Amino acid sequence: MAESLRLMAVHAHPDDESSKGAATLARYAAEGVDVLVVTCTGGERGDVLNPAMDRPEVRADLGRVRREEMARAAALLGVRQRFLGFVDSGLPADGADLPVDAFARLPVADAAAPLVAEIREFRPQVMVTYDPTGGYPHPDHVMAHRIARYAFDAAADPTTHPGAGPAWAVAKLYYLVSFSRAWFQALHDATRAAGLPSAMDEVLRELPDELPEPRVTTRVRCADQFATRDQALLAHATQTDPAHPFFAHSRDVERRVWPTEDYELAEARIRVSLPEDDLFAGLRSTRAGRTTGRPPAGSRAGR
Numbered sequence: 513m514a515e516s517l518r519l520m521a522v523h524a525h526p527d528d529e530s531s532k533g534a535a536t537l538a539r540y541a542a543e544g545v546d547v548l549v550v551t552c553t554g555g556e557r558g559d560v561l562n563p564a565m566d567r568p569e570v571r572a573d574l575g576r577v578r579r580e581e582m583a584r585a586a587a588l589l590g591v592r593q594r595f596l597g598f599v600d601s602g603l604p605a606d607g608a609d610l611p612v613d614a615f616a617r618l619p620v621a622d623a624a625a626p627l628v629a630e631i632r633e634f635r636p637q638v639m640v641t642y643d644p645t646g647g648y649p650h651p652d653h654v655m656a657h658r659i660a661r662y663a664f665d666a667a668a669d670p671t672t673h674p675g676a677g678p679a680w681a682v683a684k685l686y687y688l689v690s691f692s693r694a695w696f697q698a699l700h701d702a703t704r705a706a707g708l709p710s711a712m713d714e715v716l717r718e719l720p721d722e723l724p725e726p727r728v729t730t731r732v733r734c735a736d737q738f739a740t741r742d743q744a745l746l747a748h749a750t751q752t753d754p755a756h757p758f759f760a761h762s763r764d765v766e767r768r769v770w771p772t773e774d775y776e777l778a779e780a781r782i783r784v785s786l787p788e789d790d791l792f793a794g795l796r797s798t799r800a801g802r803t804t805g806r807p808p809a810g811s812r813a814g815r
Contacts, residue, residue, distance in 0.1 A: 517792055518546045520636035520682075522627065522660040524615075524652040525555040525600060526582035527748035532647065532690040533640060534589060534741040535734035536773045536791070541590035542737070545792075548634050549586065549593040550627060552656050553615050554578060555751075557602030562753045570750060577750055584747040588740060596626045601651045616651035624659035624666060625676065631667040632677035638791045639664060643687035643726070643776065661685070664779065683781050683795055689726040689774040693719055699761050702769040711757035728774045730788040735771035738763055 519540055523529045529537065529549045541547045556575040560566045570577055579595070586593040601614035610617050631639075641660035646653025666672040668681035696719070700712035734741075742759070745752050775791065777784060782794045790796075 517544075517795070518548070518634060518636040519638045519640070519791065520548050520550060520631065520634060522550045522552070522639065522641040522656055524552050524642075524646075524650065524656040525558060526551055526578045527555070527585070527745070527751040528653075529591075529593075530585050530589070530741065530744040530748055532642075532688050533773050533775075534744050535737035536640075536732045537591050538589045538737040538740040538744070539732065539734040540791070546634075547589075547591040548630075548636070549589075549591050550596060550630055551582065551593060552596045552623075552659070553598045553600040553652055554595060555600050557600040557611070558751065559603075560750045562749055562751065565750045574750065578748070581748045581750065585744040588744045588747055594630065596630075598623065601655070603650055610651060614651070616655040618655075620655075620658050620662050621666075623655065624662040625673055627659050627663040628667045628673045629676040631663055631682060632680045635680045637683045637795050638686065639682050639684070640686045640688060640775065640791070643689075643778075647688060647690055657687075661778075668781075681781055684777065684784075684791065685779045686730065686775040686791060687778050689728050689776055692726055692774075694725060695770055698769050699766060702765050703761050706762065706765055708762060708765070709760075711760040715757055726774075727776050729777040729786045730775040730791060730793075731772035732775065732791060733772050733789065735767040738766060 519537070521529055521533060521537060523532070529551070537547050537549070554575045555578040558574065558578070560571060560574070582593060598615035598618070599611075599613045601610050601616040604610055615623065639660060642653050642657045644654070644657055646657055664682055664685045668679055670679040693716070696712050696716050700710045700716060703710040703712065746754065777786065777788070780794075784794055
């Protein structure tokens with residue numbers, strides 16, 4: 513039964529789950545998969561990116577506002593969500609020190625301890641997080657990657673964090689591949705070919721020329737959930753400007769040209785066959801209507 517499948521997504525701030533891999537989460541949730549978003553920080557030091565929300569009372573209580581936005585987005589996506597309770601590091605200027613209470617300043621093992629406990633309680637077969645770059649160079653995104661990578665190993669080791677519950681081996685760890693140059697270029701070219709104006713050229717001009725193309729192993733078809741993705745992103749009203757170029761392109765064009773969200777399989781404890789079109793590939797039973805439970809022991813595969 514699909515209820516025995518569980519997916520955990522580890523993100524740095526409220527809104528990250530809606531801007532990176534949201535349609536995938538909505539697709540699996542709609543199929544009956546139990547989906548849990550773990551949010552490392554409350555986003556207290558974030559900017560207000562929507563001019564309509566840039567008001568003194570919002571800035572004065574941004575942490576509370578962002579928690580309320582997160583609850584609305586989770587409801588739209590159909591997922592569960594928990595905060596780890598760490599404090600947003602903010603995005604310091606070049607050369608500036610992080611605040612003393614910042615999430616990104618913590619020792620990785622200490623910061624990962626509550627995530628290890630979440631893994632052992634929730635028992636996901638699949639975890640999703642950022643690659644080692646964090647997807648972009650925000651210290652909290654890099655730290656989220658570090659603690660997720662650490663917790664993937666530590667949760668399976670009964671000698672590590674022994675007070676955090678019985679050990680649980682997550683079967684597969686994926687890195688998000690979000691908004692690559694190829695994605696922007698494909699949307700731009702298809703939009704222009706359809707005789708429509710494209711706002712993607714502005715974004716393409718801002719991308720570094722040396723930006724490497726990511727390694728994609730897994731493409732999850734989720735075009736039917738793009739509308740849900742957009743609604744969830746807009747629910748983060750402080751972080752999402754409806755006038756952003758992302759909302760300007762035709763969703764019909766996007767569904768036709770790039771109907772997937774993409775991932776890199778970073779590590780697996782089961783045998784895999786690449787490429788994949790399902791994060792749970794290798795974890796579903798061959799019998800109709802049945803799925804596996806605890807991830808089976810097996811080879812560790814990845815890069």
